[in-house]
Amino acid sequence: MLWAxxxxxxxxxxxxxxxxxxxAPHDWDVILVGALGxxxxxxxxxxxxxxxxxxxxxxxxxxxxxILTPLRPFGTHAxxxxxxxARKLLAAAPRASxxxxxxxxGTRGVKLYAVxxxxxxxxxxDTTIGxxxxxxxxxxxxxxxxxxxxxxxxxxxxxxxxxGASGLLVTSGRALSTGLLxxxxxxxxxxxxxxxxxxxxxxxxxxxxxxLTWPQRRVAMMPxxxxxxxxx
Numbered sequence: 678m679l680w681a682x683x684x685x686x687x688x689x690x691x692x693x694x695x696x697x698x699x700x701a702p703h704d705w706d707v708i709l710v711g712a713l714g715x716x717x718x719x720x721x722x723x724x725x726x727x728x729x730x731x732x733x734x735x736x737x738x739x740x741x742x743x744i745l746t747p748l749r750p751f752g753t754h755a756x757x758x759x760x761x762x763a764r765k766l767l768a769a770a771p772r773a774s775x776x777x778x779x780x781x782x783g784t785r786g787v788k789l790y791a792v793x794x795x796x797x798x799x800x801x802x803d804t805t806i807g808x809x810x811x812x813x814x815x816x817x818x819x820x821x822x823x824x825x826x827x828x829x830x831x832x833x834x835x836x837x838x839x840x841g842a843s844g845l846l847v848t849s850g851r852a853l854s855t856g857l858l859x860x861x862x863x864x865x866x867x868x869x870x871x872x873x874x875x876x877x878x879x880x881x882x883x884x885x886x887x888x889l890t891w892p893q894r895r896v897a898m899m900p901x902x903x904x905x906x907x908x909x
Contacts, residue, residue: 683800684711684754685825690796693743697792698757700741706762706788708744711755711797715748717823718793723831724821727751727849730883731890733783740790747791752824753778755797762787775837775889783890798825836886852882 687693694710701708709716715724718739728734728749738746758766765787773780782789815829832850839845859875862868 684797685800686755687796693796694792697743697796700743701790702740702744702788704761704788705790706759706765707782707790708757709747709750709752709755709782709789709791709795710757711752711795711799711824712747712750712782712791713752713799713824713826714750716750716791716795717747717821718745720823721748722821724749730886731779731783732887733779733785733890735789739793743793744790745793746789750782750789750791751776751778752799753781754799774891775886779890795824800825837889 698708715721715728715734717724718737721728725748731749731751734749735746737748740746765784766781769781769784769787770777781787815832818828820826820828820831832848834849836847836849836852839847856875856879859871859878863871863875
């Protein structure tokens with residue numbers, strides 16, 4: 678299967694990135710130039726839901742006009758690494774039990790920042806990643822202008838696969854639809870068991886994802902001397 682996705686850079690990419698790097702803390706490990714998820718300084722909306730599911734959130738903070746600590750980022754389409762950051766991620770990546778971007782950007786001990794505003798955005802119409810090859814029936818609209826997230830892509834994004842390569846692929850849309858249907862039928866039929874089952878499903882699914890995305894521990898405990906000094 679071909680996995681493809683294009684990235685669009687800002688018009689003044691080189692100058693803006695150079696300026697942002699000058700404003701970054703000297704000990705940075707990762708600087709996200711483009712990202713998905715809850716990376717806006719204040720606006721999270723639906724991205725907060727994904728942040729809670731994934732865990733590994735950071736306390737948001739503005740470090741300068743062009744550098745911030747994001748709440749919970751995803752995506753690996755545009756980022757910068759220091760030597761120290763590369764070593765930390767190499768230590769954590771072989772132990773990734775879930776999507777590597779979810780694990781990497783949620784790893785404790787990695788000093789991660791993001792450029793504000795983002796300088797690179799994904800184009801979601803050219804990807805083959807997801808649960809459905811044909812997404813033409815889904816609305817074509819941007820749900821997050823800041824990151825450029827498209828509704829059809831977000832709805833179709835794979836979360837996990839049950840039963841091996843030929844098993845059921847659970848996407849964001851399918852997982853959310855199941856919960857919403859449970860609440861709908863409870864509101865319609867007023868059967869308490871439906872509410873309990875829906876709440877149990879939501880709790881179990883959230884717990885499963887949190888276990889899969891549990892932040893890596895070795896990196897957090899690694900002495901600073903083992904990771905090397907940060908350089909560009």
